[in-house]
Amino acid sequence: MTPPPLARPAVIAVAVLYFAAIAAIGAWSARRTRTTRDFYVAGRSIGLVALAISSMAATLSGFAFIGGPGLVYAGGMGAVFLVLPACLTSTMTAWVLARRMRRLADVRDLITVPDAIGARYRSPLAQGLAAVAIVIATVGYMATNVLALGLVIDSIFATGLTAGIWLGTAIVLGYSVAGGMLAGIYTDVLQGALMALASVLVFLYALGSGGGMGGLSRAVLAADPAWLGPWGRMAPLAALSLFFVFGMGALGQPHVVHKFYMIRDPRRLRWYPLLMTLALMVTLLLYFGVGFAVKALVSRGALVPLARPDDATPTFLLHYTPVLLSALVFSGVAAAIMSTVNSFMNIAAAAVTHDLPVALGRRMPHELRWGRISTVVLAVLAAGVAQLSGTLVALLGIFGWGLFASTLVPSLAIGLSWPGATRAGAVASIATGLVLTLSLETAAFFHRLTLPAGVTVSGLALVASLLVFLGVSWLGRRDAAAGLDPDIAVIVEG
């Protein structure tokens, strides 16, 4: 991704302003971060708007601005199925998890997602397995995002990729280590607002470039009608599988559901789904709009076919938007990546310094200090992976969403709503998710396994872990409810 040459001074100016604002938020948050609870759950002090916008920013990485539009350009409507469940995932997550997790935080003083699993099942083993899954997935996610951040910084400041990776890591580390989740939340709010604004404006320009939706559709239908078919270039089952994995999988994304612990007044959760859904849908306008507009412009002959699908957004910005908006989008991409990396740093550090020691029957002294140290170590590890091995980044990157979904959705989302869920069911489902996702994704990556169209490893692992959870719990359901702690039973019952 390279910014248009004429836009370069404006891109640099907006990026410098943006990084200065991030630094100011980091400094402000650092003075307010004194305890472990401040560091990991922002002192349970955030409001509704901050919760919704920061959750949106953490959910959507730079993929929504670069990879996503490229996927739409190349694959048509089928690529929409990755984000189509956004219309219901926020409300579903709120019904299943929001109030229960916030009440768990009150009664047990919890700070991590594996904490909730450990408390629900009285199982350090389940908590430890969940932490292992989180560490594996987050290091992979962070490596891919840090690599993307390095590319963006290189494209703006011409630093070179290696320097871009380490500069980007240092910036995110700076505010994450100093201000913990408090800095993360308020930088996310800035980043989310920037992403939403950029998305709406670019979408309007996308519509304007092709004569509205009708004009864009006619241009594409004349050249490539299959692109605008309901499944795009995918088989129907492949598109529906995406809907399944990205819809149900949303219930198990720890960097998002973890934020339910942080809201100051749980009664404000009433409006969380409305705000979060609106924020997601507005910010995803660019995802579809740019891919659609560029496809129409290429179909009409107004643009030459793209060499790489990922060029869709930069090409559109170069030809069809004002310089300042182009600059805003480049900062928006950096914002999207940084907000996601920050959330991953926080939950991975918590898994290492809090959940794994608890699973082993001991607690770390000076958790805040060790939290900061492990944040640095994990970020350096991710940046090192990003710099050293493209293959390893690609392999680790594909674990992310599917590993979270297959390991956390059954034990966390279903388990917190069903008193009959058992410890054995939770352990078996997390282990199933871990083993299937890691082994099958690795085999598929190295071409040892080829699945037919419509079947994905993440879909297989998710359905298997859910069935294992329900089946094993069903076998022991009679004793399960009686084995719940009274405070947990009240929460699980709703």
Place this chain on the structure above:
Amino acid sequence: MTGSRRGTALGAMTASLVVIAGVYLIVIVAGAAPLWAPAAFVLALATLFVATMVLGAGRAGRGLGRLVWPFTFVWLILAAGFGAVLLLRPAAPADPTLWLGLPPRAAVILYGIGILPALVLPLAYALTFDE
């Protein structure tokens, strides 16, 4: 949430997952999806999402109350929307009919499945929050 309602939600969830797993296995064994597979997958998806919401929204000793309506609406939107997409004929490139600027099947996906639940579910959540 009453025990029978929770049992129904869990039963529906399990049945949906069995269908999804079955479709995957058949596709793996046969090497391609049979004609009925997408339709079965659609019904399983709609049921799975609504069963998950029913399980999550349930409160001790209570039925679903007014939430029956938004949940039914979402099941119908997902099942009928995806079902219509499977049944409708493709638009003719020469003289395309457009619904709000998109071919009918793409419009059902984007405006129907992608937007209508977003207009209903968050409000249903907010309006029943205290119940």
